[in-house]
Amino acid sequence: MNIYAEFHARIAALLERLGAEARLPTSLDLARFVVEPPRDPSLGDLACNAAMVFAKEVKAFYPNPRQLAAELAFSLGEMEDVEQAEVAGPGFLNIRLKPAVYGDILRAILREGENFGRGASGRVAAKKVNVEYVSANPTGPMHVGHGRGAVFGDALASLMEFSGSEVTREYYINDAGAQVDVLARSAYLRYLEALGEVVTVPEGLYPGDYLKPVGAALAAKYGDSLRGKPEGEWLPPVRAFAIDAMMEMIRDDLAALNITHESFFSERSLHDSSNGPSEVEAALEDLRAKGLIYEGRLPPPKGQLPDDWEDREQILFRSTAFGDDVDRPLKKSDGSFTYFASDIAYHRKKIAGGYDVLVDVWGADHGGYVKRMSAAVEALSGGKVALDVKLCQLVKLMRDGEPVKMSKRSGDFVTLREVVDEVGVDAVRFIMLYRKNDAPLEFDLAKVIEQSKDNPVFYVQYAHARAHSVLRQALAAFAELDLAPARLAETELALLADENEWALIKLLAQYPRVIESAATAHEPHRLAFYLHDVASFFHSHWNRGKDQPQLRFVNQDRRDLTCARLALVTGLMKVLASGLSVLGVKAPEEMR
Template sequence: MNLFNDLRALVIDALGSLEIDGALPSGLDFGNVTVEPPRDAAHGDMATNAAMVLAKPANLRPRDIADALAARLAQDPRVELAEVAGPGFINLRLVPSVWRDLLRKAVVAGDDFGRSDYGAGRRVNVEFVSANPTGPMHVGHVRGAVFGDALARLLAFTGHDVTREYYINDGGAQVDVLARSVYERYREAHGLSPEIREGLYPGDYLIPLGEELKAELGDSLLDQPEEVWLVRVREFATDRMMAMIREDLRALGVTMDVFYSEKSLYGTGRIEAALDALREKGLIYQGVLEPPKGKTPEDWEPREQTLFRSTAHGDDVDRPVQKSDGSWTYFAPDIAYHYDKITRGFDALIDVFGADHGGYVKRMKAAVSALSGGKVPLDIKLMQLVKLFKNGEPFKMSKRAGTFVSLRDVVDQVGPDVTRFVMLTRKNDMTLDFDFDRVLEQSKDNPVFYVQYAHARICSVLRKAAEAGVDTSDAALAGADLDRIAHEAEIALARKIAEWPRLVETAARTNEPHRIAFYLYELASEFHGLWNRGNELPELRFVQEGDPETSQAKIALAKAVAVVISAGLGILGVTPVQEMR
């Protein structure tokens, strides 16, 4: 189904035959041979770099290899022209029947078109969101949640066995701060003035929790010292916050497979076991770190600590895991958590972090490399900031949340589908502008609308064709006489559809779901362009009056576009619309 893979296989077979004939030395590595769209579509449908990458190991001129290879490729019935360009690139032009056959396959496959077994047998853990359970999810979490879920969907679409995981940061000091903040709201529920001192969470979202705590425990905690109520209130507040977070995720269309508690690592021997695994490799030692850059001697007190020799696995400096007073650093439970992932048998790990975690990347990769013996790769994706605008002005405040715009603020105003698509219109490491007015515009400048409009237009074509008596069932469209699709504009759209399976595999290989959103916009643009040309050239209209056979062929082309848009939106977690309202 992946035409580019099929043509690459053709190139590899042709190279193999050249080896057999003695035109190439035997034993060459074809791993870097690619077949891709040429940079300039005027040069052909596909291009291969085979001659360029094999010239040096073969001790031959690229042009000599290219001439011999092009002659072999030209013998394949799918190839209309194989032409050597420049120093040795080969441009291929395919016969039109290749594109027509691919349209037929797309119609038959439906939403499975482009699905592959690229990742078959590989278990992947995608950890994302992992917000502290101290309040509602904010807009920064939205981007990470959408990215992580779309990535998980993308990997599943390409055959991976995916686990979506949320790491609950409930083992640090922030949950004690939450407990103290809720306790003040509990006092407030009893008619007392809350003391929301500096360092506590001020959001109104804690008021209902104080009332719930009063309903559950009455006044039994009033005027009690902190050591009496802290643990009880902390557990109560964390449970309620996680329930709120789960509900926020559901509103966004995100469902986790695993919620993993950081607190479960403490006092259970799991942290010690992870560090023992590193100690057995000679990577844990007692030492004193150099002072941080920018610190003066008066600011620095050298202390012996337990250190992880992370520099042995690519980090810049070794990292402390246990302080001189015996307490764990923040890094220690994170090591234990990732060790747990490794012992659960995952073949690859992906962490989706906020941009403020950039300094954590090397140390975490070093830990996973050390714990897995380099066998389990860890890819960390950093989410850059989201800047919100409304009425042309920055949109910054949510009273309920206290100091930020919450996930619900965004979803309630524009809906989950728009939210999800827009969050993927920039690569994760780029800042994203989210304009509440623009994302609801009905214009080409709004990618959500433009892609959905293409799908809705095709649904409208199918309805009108059926009303005119044209059989638009999948079986009828797959059996249509696709030779009636002959105009260059139609073939160009078919070529764009052919890119879909390759694009999906590339996006999965690089863990970049934004590529799907980009491609869908390009495909929608090609489709709308053909539609608009039909206003000037009646022969390009999808429904041809009095000619059901030609109509079926052209509608098959439109249906193939709808198939790809539907599959692509499914990966993004967006529902394709049947009509625009």
């Protein structure tokens, strides 16, 4: 039951009726206006900006936006569940609902439980979505920065699923570049070490201890048959073996965060031409047929020229036709394809998969790559498929305010697995989501496990556990109580007399709207913020009961009032559990 979507539909119907009566244009885009909570709760329960949004388009009919707002307010005011609808400022609508509406919403929460808010609202059509995230190079263990993108992508996929979309979680394996050859050479050294040789890892190779088991496994498989052979003979099998070992380690690291992907896509497969033209060649031919590939020269970059700059004739994609700053090269001087060419082919495969929306989760250092990729997707799909690139900023790992030192296992960074093992899955996931993805994040290993209100994951989980403790207290006072949510939904909610109790119900009523807006904007942090707001309100109301016994949830002299308050507590518990589940965080019943 999404009260905001419900009233959006009602106001849209009123506008459509005015259009049918030739009192408004019939061409209004009714998805443009919003119904939302007012910034000041004293103004009402719902606020709508329709008259302001359409002011220019309807000026011939309503010269002043307040006139259209007054027309809508009059019609809304006649509805049975509306207590008052009035015009504010230059043409905003403020709507106050009758208390029974929120009683019905609380009953809906109790009936639907953790499914409250699930599914498309009717305003947002369900989509087929591909979310590609993590996609770390398969050259070693994942670090904390990878973890942020992993958690963000996984939570976003869950959020979009919950809102009604069909979502595929995908990992793009970068197994075709020079870095996997470096991996193979590093693993080969560890192979020789496993055979008893003394080795020194030179600069430019991967020094971490994580490759020692790979070297030992290579020795167990091949014996000394690879020793002494030319690199051209041992590199392909060692590379394939090392990539598989790294991907197994990465999958294991992700599993520790409760993250799984339905699809793992190999970049190397895009270059396979054993059965005809490769996927890269086919993608470029597709663009060539559209007149979007040509041979030309690029102007030199502004400022100091990079060392690898070459003024040469080359194959270019006409990305400036789609808003990019410069056309982009597709082949290197040695004749091999650029990374961008591979990415074009990869996204062409996703478009062919029938997806409506593509979401790519990248590190912040790839920000300069966004325009060209957006241009390619628009060109390949004819503008029919949307690409949203979400950039995740860096994570600064701290302990009590001091930077954390590097890890021996990785060689040059603290691994994600080390962090998860120290502070737990819930702390990693919630804290990673408690900042907008493009904002820098300081992750303090000491603070994220503190049991205090300053630790947001503890604060939210504790609210859920505290709600369960209320139910246990109620059973101690009234042993015969039936605490089944469906039974609590039958209680007399009008007994709730404190304004904070109804304010809390109104906050719970926002949950479907939060789900919808967070899923539409691809911003799971909105849900984390909302859950913290709910927890904060609940804790505050609990504390009021310390000084005012009449506000306590369990009143041993009033079984009926206790049941009404238990309905509220149970509704809160269901919303917190649902939201935490979407974020991939546990909702504990007890915390010690």
